[in-house]
Amino acid sequence: MRQSNGINFTSGMLVTSFFFGLIMLILCLGTMFIFRPAGEVTAPLAVFTVIPAPTATVIIPTEVPPTPTLSPEEQASGKIEIGVMVEITGTEGAGLRLRAEPGVNAAAIVLGKDSEQFLVKDGPSHKDGFNWWKLESQKDASRAGWAAADYLAVVPE
Numbered sequence: 001m002r003q004s005n006g007i008n009f010t011s012g013m014l015v016t017s018f019f020f021g022l023i024m025l026i027l028c029l030g031t032m033f034i035f036r037p038a039g040e041v042t043a044p045l046a047v048f049t050v051i052p053a054p055t056a057t058v059i060i061p062t063e064v065p066p067t068p069t070l071s072p073e074e075q076a077s078g079k080i081e082i083g084v085m086v087e088i089t090g091t092e093g094a095g096l097r098l099r100a101e102p103g104v105n106a107a108a109i110v111l112g113k114d115s116e117q118f119l120v121k122d123g124p125s126h127k128d129g130f131n132w133w134k135l136e137s138q139k140d141a142s143r144a145g146w147a148a149a150d151y152l153a154v155v156p157e
Helices: 011-034 073-078
Strands: 001-006 008-010 084-087 096-099 108-112 117-127 130-136 144-148 152-154
Touching: 108 144, 117 144
Parallel strands: none
Antiparallel strands: 001 008, 084 117, 084 152, 096 108, 096 144, 117 130, 130 144
């Protein structure tokens, strides 16, 4: 037996006290789980927000930028004719739509860039206030279509 401050302790009493404390702890925790309010969420829920990745957007202008129409003298001068190389000019970087047939309402099939060169294959055809020429790229034959003469310049040889 050991004596401390006037109280006698035995090893059996220490073991009994330890187990009594352990049982009390288990009962307290068990009571907390048994008598908790219904519908209570014990763990926080994760919330995810999906943000779609940006996509590349190509903007093709819907209207041809306005430039002065060639005078009848300039149109009749023979500057643009079949077999001549021309380049796109005057679109202010917007490019020129080459169409399936002459006319501003015809389907656009290719967008030519400023300074891009084409061979004149057919024309002229006058429609919607423009003279139209059929053009074809010498680098890629699939880049072909009708273009308004107002945005073409003859490439000097």
